[in-house]
Amino acid sequence: MNAISYPIGDSLYINVTNRCTNHCYFCIRYKTKQFNQEHELWLEKEPTVEEVLEAIGDPSKYEQIVFCGYGEPLIRLDIVKAVAKRMKSKIPSSKIKTNSKSQAQNPKIRLDTNGQANLFWGRNVLPELKDLIDIISISLDAENAELYQKICQSKYNEEAYAAVLDFIKEAKKYIPEVIASVVDLPEVDKEACRRIAEELGVKFRVRPYYEETYVK
16 A cells, blocks of 8 residues: 555655656665555555645654655645645644653654755745745755766756755745755765855755665
């Protein structure tokens, strides 16, 4: 059965599409259709808003609700916006989590994206995510355009890398927490990427690469 949502630790991940503007050679989608040998993430059909909400259930059980599956979530921008809006209005105060300091705390809504949504839609979509997305993780994935295209194989070719950098800079205007990430590949200069993230004024994260399998 297709998995629209799948838990990892204290987070619940939301899988809304198989479609993507990249064809990254390292992507798990080209290795297996089953994540962690447990969740069947290759969708036979894209879910509706109501199907996504049903798959989420009670969001207050999680620290984060994360849009991240086997495709690029922002290809389904309207679904992301509609679900996030419902999540923001769905959690009654009686079910709000508390942290160690006993302060009320809703689960964060995070979006993992390749940063090419503005190219895909032909407009700046980031203002539409304001007050809906708390954290956005954007795949920088290389220190220059040539290497980016070599490993990510974007349909937008040489336009892609510059668009990703612009997307990261623009995201800071609308999203409280912005992270630029790279996969831990031997050909990627992680320190150079870290410096780019610092220059852009965002956080930086190195994502693990599992050549054969992906484990929790």
